[in-house]
Amino acid sequence: MDVNSTHRKEESWDYDFVNDSFFSYPKEVPEGVEYVTSIDFDGIILDVGSDNSVLGVEILDISKKLNVPKSNIQHPANMKIEIDVSKETIEVKLSFALIMRNKPITRTALASGANDLNLAVASQVRAVTA
Known part of the structure; x- marks a missing residue:
């Protein structure tokens, strides 16, 4: 299987408390790449561009998904978003390193769904640093 793999370090992020x-x-x-549509996997939303790449990732109710207070989301140590697209499915794994009570913790959340938009088979890792 020919899989496109990208690793993005140049990410920006925003948190709406x-x-x-x-x-x-x-x-x-x-x-030349413009936003085309979004895919929602139970509150984890992927914004798709005109080249069928994932442009952005929005996570609704993130503190509930990670089971942490909202205040901990405001200052994460680092985050990693993994997106794996196969011919049939799209899987998203979120890994957040947070500080709680002066101790580092890692929380993850998973989401998946059908590849109804027929996005190209690819693997993408987004490293987001605070």
Whole structure:
């Protein structure tokens, strides 16, 4: 199987404390690539570009998904978002390193669903540092 693999380190992120919504997006989008649609996997939303790549990731109710207080999401140590697209499915794994009571902890959340948009088979890791 020919799998495209990308690793993005140049990510930006934003956290909306009131709505408990986290958003990760590239600092630069390739020229000519525009937002086309979104895919929602139970509150983990992938924004898809005109080249069928994942442009952004939004996580709704992130503190509930990670089972941590909202205040801990505001200052994460680091985050990793893994997106694996096969011909049939899309799987997303979120790994967040947080500090709770002066101790590092790691929390993960998983989501998956059908590849109804026929996105290209690919693997993508997004390293997001605070």
